[in-house]
Amino acid sequence: MDCTSKRASRPCPCRSWGASSAKPGWSLRGLAGPPPSGAGTARAKWCRARGATEGGRPRRGCEGSKWFQSHHVRLTGATGGFLGKVLLEKLLRSCSKVNSVDVLVRQKAGQTPQERVEEDLSERIDDDLVNITPKLIGDRPNTYIYIKALAEYVAQQEGAKLNVEIVRPSIVGASWKESFRGWIDNFNGPSGLFIVAGRGILGTRCTSNNALADLVPVDVVVNTRPTAAWYSGVNRPRNIMVYNFTMGSTNPFHWGKVEYHVISTFKRNPLEQAFRPPNVNLMSNHLLYHYWIAVSHKAPAFLYDIYLRMTGRSLRMIKTIIHLHKAMVFLKYFTSNSWVWHTDSVNMLMYQLNPEDKKTFSIDVGQLHWAEYIENYCMGTKKYILNVEMSGLPAARKHLNKLRNIRYGFNIILEILIRCMFIARSTCGEHFPDENFKLKHYGPSWVNIASAGEDTSSTHFFITTVKTAWLDTKHMVFGKVLEGVGLVIYRLAWHNTNEGEGGPGSVLRWSSAHT
Structure with a gap:
């Protein structure tokens, strides 16, 4: 408090400590009066207690940080105030051997004192302390x-x-x-x-x-x-x-x-x-x-x-x-x-x-x-x-079996979804919208398709040379050769075959075709 402030409703306590008669250069330590006159033992003790020399000037060097080694510090506003946070950090960094620092924390803004302390410890002001660790441990x-x-x-x-x-x-x-x-x-x-x-x-x-x-x-x-x-x-x-x-x-x-x-x-x-x-x-x-x-x-x-x-x-x-x-x-x-x-x-x-x-x-x-x-x-x-205790082992085993059944069920559902979404199905599986057996094998030049079996993707295409009614419900007819039918049927019907495998003896290849 400023001793000359008009807000002061009562005499400044500094006056009761003898601040009005203090000499320039002396810092108040909470005790009354200027130093004793003369150069005796009393004056020397007074100066040492206040961190000053007998000449009336403050001591130089690191006397301040050493002084804190034998003193306790009590702070308020160290968790909520900007100045208090920096002051606390300064004391811990520059006066690391301070006897103790007691921080008074109260409940505020719905936070308990412990929560406020934890929040303050997570501030970025401590980042330099964290960055020291890699250098230390190597x-x-x-x-x-x-x-x-x-x-x-x-x-x-x-x-x-x-x-x-x-x-x-x-x-x-x-x-x-x-x-x-x-x-x-x-x-x-x-x-x-x-x-x-x-x-x-x-x-x-x-x-x-x-x-x-x-x-x-x-x-x-x-x-x-x-x-x-x-x-x-x-x-x-x-x-x-x-x-x-x-x-x-x-x-x-x-x-x-x-x-x-x-x-x-x-x-x-x-x-x-x-x-x-x-x-x-x-x-x-x-x-x-x-x-x-x-x-x-x-x-x-x-x-x-x-x-x-x-x-x-x-x-x-x-x-x-x-x-x-x-x-x-x-x-x-x-x-x-x-x-x-x-x-x-x-x-x-x-x-x-x-x-x-x-x-x-x-x-x-x-x-x-x-x-x-x-x-x-x-x-x-x-x-x-x-x-x-081991008495709960039967219930634990029952719970484990339940988890296994859930896992197996989930894996089955997942496999079904993958099959439905990503694996191509054959024509002998579920019917596609354009799949039907309405067209029959009426005679020569009809084109049909047949798979190698259910749930397979291997298929074979056929062109009839005669009427094949026995294939009406087995092979799906989807088209007919309209042009060049004589040449196609002639080349297919009379081409030499491989007796061992039942296929053509040599490769037949069309260079162009249109639908």
């Missing part, structure tokens, strides 16, 4: 891998004097033995893929059948942690031990086989509320993948959303398909490539354990039976993630 596929690399770098640089070991698992999946077979509690990694495959939501994936599916059970990875810590604590190795816990060189399996066992499991034990029968097509061709996503997924999802709109329900299927498609693109790097990691450290660790510890902290994955593990994994997603 050739790495995503930020998750980048952060893991940073963590290992910090451990190697700062943990030289510490007893540190690094355990690198590949794709962590459901438990193998402990504490329950197939236990899983999240949709991450292959868990979500198995569920959408079982429900028939996303049956096409951009994946190589022959790529290694480097899944490792979570309980075996957990057993590696205390075992590695025990070894480092007892032997105190000079260098940081790195344990690559993967399956590629020990017990390899491929994505094509994984999907086969997933579909087989969900066909025997279907999921409730399935969208289509379980089915997955793996393809490495990028163009074919996008084609089938559009035809086999987005189109049915769009039709289903139309049905939901007509029944007064919220639309969700097309959004789900788009979200899953983005997830498939994200995972393509890992499901289309194969890596073989050195597991010498893990093998060494396994041989260091005594027989009792090998049972308690089992890390031997060479004995894992993949078909059984994948089946337990799928049933674990059903039981522990979807919270579906």
Whole structure:
């Protein structure tokens, strides 16, 4: 508020802080009075608290951004006001070490505070932050891998004097033995893929059948942690031990086989509320993948959303398909490539354990039976993630049979439509408007047509040389030779024939004809 404004209905609070006697160059900090006189300790403390020198001028350099490290900032108008948005962005960018920024948000224009915050976070002012990501991660596929690399770098640089070991698992999946077979509690990694495959939501994936599916059970990875810590604590190795816990060189399996066992499991034990029968097509061709996503997924999802709109329900299927498609693109790097990691450290660790510890902290994955593990994994997603009990299995099987019948019926109708629209039919099929048997084989020079059989497109044309009444209801008469009939009949009737096949012995060709 301007201290001299006529709108002021009460004395400006600046006056109570001693603003009227403040010297030029001093900025108010919310405390009263000018600096203490002299050059004593009190004046020095006053200057440091206000970011000024004892000469009465503001400090230069980055003192402002450093000052915010020990202070909290509270903002209003940061979601609705133009100035507030820019101020918030400036604080986060230039004063990144600020202790905290508290933004007061209220309900406005029918939007809840949370909705206003989400809308503000989607503003284009944050585009420069998004553009930084490709420069930071470089050739790495995503930020998750980048952060893991940073963590290992910090451990190697700062943990030289510490007893540190690094355990690198590949794709962590459901438990193998402990504490329950197939236990899983999240949709991450292959868990979500198995569920959408079982429900028939996303049956096409951009994946190589022959790529290694480097899944490792979570309980075996957990057993590696205390075992590695025990070894480092007892032997105190000079260098940081790195344990690559993967399956590629020990017990390899491929994505094509994984999907086969997933579909087989969900066909025997279907999921409730399935969208289509379980089915997955793996393809490495990028163009074919996008084609089938559009035809086999987005189109049915769009039709289903139309049905939901007509029944007064919220639309969700097309959004789900788009979200899953983005997830498939994200995972393509890992499901289309194969890596073989050195597991010498893990093998060494396994041989260091005594027989009792090998049972308690089992890390031997060479004995894992993949078909059984994948089946337990799928049933674990059903039981522990979807919270579906086996008591509903009969209803799920009934629903799956219903979906199959709908699919078969749709395919039959589609085939009939294609036949009617695009496949030419023979004259022995349905009658064309100009097809009739009104004309008879009255005598020589009548022209008729006969097909090779029902539902065939192969036809033969005949010109009679005598009356052939027995063909009146078999061959369709459609014309008569009017000129040159003698020459035509003579050449046809008396031409030599091939006794073996019944056809003419040589080719007869007319150079011109008119109707």
